[in-house]
Amino acid sequence: MPGLESLREAVRRFLRSSGTYEKAVDSFIRDIQRALISSDVNVKLVFELSKRIRERALKEKPPPGAGRREWLVKIVYEELAKLFGGGGEPELMPPRKPYTIMLVGVQGSGKTTTAAKLAYYYKKKGLRVGLVAADTYRPGAYDQLRQLAEQVGASFYGEPGEKDPVKIARRGLRDLQGRADIIIIDTAGRHGYGGEEALLKEMRDIAGAVKPDEVVLVIDAAMGQKAYDLARRFHEATPIGSIIVTKLDGTAKGGGALSAVAATGATIKFIGTGEKIEELEPFRPKSFVGRLLGMGDLEALLERLEALEHTEKLQKTMGEMLSGRINMRMIYEQIQQISKLGPLRKVLQMIPGLSLSLPTDDEKLRITEEKMRKWLHIIESMTYEELDKPEIIDRSRMRRIAIGSGTSPEEVRELVEYYKTVKRTIKQIKRRKGLLAKLQRQLGIPE
Ligand SMILES: Nc1nc2c(ncn2[C@@H]2O[C@H](COP(=O)(O)OP(=O)(O)OP(=O)(O)O)[C@@H](O)[C@H]2O)c(=O)[nH]1
Ligand SMILES: [Mg+2]
Incomplete structure (x- = not known):
């Protein structure tokens, strides 16, 4: 992942470097700071993280037989995992059937693509999936989702002429009852960056009428740390919400987006890592950080x-x-x-x-x-x-x-x-x- 890629090299350099431990720690922490900030992680978060790493490095003693440098790498690994949301693993399988998920997000954030990716993900897990095209705003939205549904092998519901997304969503749910274990509703995007209020209002309107089991906010990783405000308001507005961060493959700001969302306390369930239908992964902060740091050795x-x-x-x-x-x-x-x-x-x-x-x-x-x-x-x-x-x-x-x-x-x-x-x-x-x-x-x- 661009931006955070240099973390791996930083670990390698730290473990191999000669010279005093103190000097090596200083430059290791500087390398980490540089990597995080270049990935748009909030400076205050970076500062707090460095402080905690230093404190723990001083306070905690490695067990006999372990080197101090290895021990510090472990501390860095744990603190970075916390920065991206900690060790918890969100439940990804629906707790009941049918389970309704509604996707919301600003224009172009990746909702429709993610709807199809989710359909593919759950289909592979053996569930029957239904997709509902409730975006009446974007020309071609209906066709886009219908084609994706066909490609994935999911059931599909849409009404090309209808202008009211709430009606489509309602009828879609009824139509797919009994045919789908999980129903995913794609909605229209609203302008982002400041237009968050409108987005959240529409989300509340559709959600109020459709009563989904889960509302998923789709965020483009290119938003970087600016994702914080949107994620926070969303998190406060809906107790049944989770977040998917998309396009982590195409931006150097991914670290900023992920850490900003994590800082709001919202749960990131999946990340999108490419345009292809299978490029969606469950998000697990620990293994995410493990990979960044070079998991094999780690x-x-x-x-x-x-x-x-x-x-x-x-x-x-x-x-x-x-x-x-x-x-x-x-x-x-x-x-x-x-x-x-x-x-x-x-x-x-x-x-x-x-x-x-x-x-x-x-x-x-x-x-x-x-x-x-x-x-x-x-x-x-x-x-x-x-x-x-x-x-x-x-x-x-x-x-x-x-x-x-x-x-x-x-x-x-x-x-x-x-x-x-x-x-x-x-x-x-x-x-x-x-x-x-x-x-x-x-x-x-x-x-
Ligand atoms: N590289 C990359 N591209 C993605 C990813 N997710 C979505 N895209 C691309 O982002 C663009 C917009 O995706 P859509 O799914 O149409 O976004 P949307 O939120 O439905 O857009 P609107 O319906 O217009 O609001 C498309 O070109 C997708 O291929 C991802 O994880 N990685
Ligand atoms: Mg769309």
Whole structure:
């Protein structure tokens, strides 16, 4: 995307640059500012973003094993994602059928094209789509939509002679009942830039008569940060509104438009990235920013950082265990941390020190995913006394715990055996002084 494209290069430069960290941060932030401002992002927003990045860079500490630069890239990624609307994912599938969407927007913003793109999108999701041509203003509007409907394979309703859009919309809804799961109404554009009042008034008139489930404001990305006022008024005027930003492919002001709309609190559901019917994408700020920053590398980096953060906690538990105060609560934490790592465990194996969890090949120390889940349930069914002194868990307690956790006494026994094995192993390690020191060093635990 023009304007924001230089962000990727900025990240690369920052991660590779030599020289002091402080200097590198300064020029990284300057690069980010330049990229955002050249994309027409509001200067005040850019300033606030830089301030937050600096503050977090000072305040937050990377987990051991992570570089400060990588950590800052993660912060930049998170802050940019917030600038474009944050991590939430709007619901795109209609909650009921038929579901009516009405498109509004200034002249030429891309409503008719977007109506067809939406039809194509939902058709691919397996819905029956109906398009209604309620633009009685623009010559040829009827034919334009009818052709697009045919191209996409959507049902179509229109009345070439009728002058009242409200009547067409009403009759269109009736006609498409039962034939369409989702009905998209295309309306006439009004002059933008100042003519917003007229646009919003007409929108209220048609919406009042037709009662759509959702009103979608279509905004041309070339509006840049000027989109703020329109989006804000629209957002205030209709609680059932969402926004689609079009023509992100053709302007250097896209960053400005997206951040301005996000700043109003309105939801951007889709973005248009070309003239073709399939060039409409669900808008997800996080993956949008990920792509801007060069997602391939970034994803690996973020995964590694996340693994390191979990690792830090795991190390603490391991440290406590090695210091000899082992009980069932620690086993619980250990299992929880390991299971939270989930798919990250592969990454974890690449981190030196952690491939070695306990220096043994003992089968009993290997736990599978499914076992971990069961064991957590089992431990949750234990009394405080049992948690602190698992030795007291005898046969009758095993039976009780099994019933409480929906498992079998055999599975409870297995966990108790695991606990005993861990405890024994730790004792052995401690007897061999050199090994303990080595292990502590590798885990980063002070001796
Ligand atoms: N490059 C690009 N062009 C687009 C995009 N969306 C729409 N357009 C083009 O923008 C022009 C106007 O699109 P329309 O869909 O006719 O706009 P409209 O809002 O219906 O216009 P009126 O009905 O006159 O108000 C057309 O040439 C489209 O091909 C997009 O995402 N990228
Ligand atoms: Mg149109």
